[in-house]
Amino acid sequence: MHIMSLVGATVFCVVMGHSVMAQPGVDAAAGARTVAGLGGADENQVVPLDINVASEAELGRVRFIGRKRAAAIVSGRPWQHPDDLVAKKVVPAKVYSQIREQLVAR
Numbered sequence: 341m342h343i344m345s346l347v348g349a350t351v352f353c354v355v356m357g358h359s360v361m362a363q364p365g366v367d368a369a370a371g372a373r374t375v376a377g378l379g380g381a382d383e384n385q386v387v388p389l390d391i392n393v394a395s396e397a398e399l400g401r402v403r404f405i406g407r408k409r410a411a412a413i414v415s416g417r418p419w420q421h422p423d424d425l426v427a428k429k430v431v432p433a434k435v436y437s438q439i440r441e442q443l444v445a446r
Contacts, residue, residue, distance in 0.1 A: 388444040391419050402442055404435045419445040 389398060391413055399410035412430045413419075422443040425431040431439075 390444050390446050392417055392445055421445050
């Protein structure tokens with residue numbers, strides 16, 4: 341029952357445009373949010389972070405982003421595509437190639 345409440349709250353926050361702070365799991369070393377403990381084959385699947393709604397704190401937890409780049413991402417919104425972070429020189433191409441699967445722009 342707790343999982344259904346968590347899923348319902350998550351859907352509500354996403355629909356309302358709020359960032360979801362309480363994620364099922366966080367891979368602190370990589371800074372990526374993961375779906376852990378919910379069962380299924382993809383138990384540790386990385387959940388991409390939306391660069392248009394994530395807080396500076398959430399973005400700062402992504403490996404290689406940090407506070408300064410997180411602030412630049414927030415101030416540069418809205419983003420059409422995560423690749424724009426490289427085009428606008430917010431994130432170097434070498435760094436972006438390592439984190440691109442963790443980011444989306446919706």
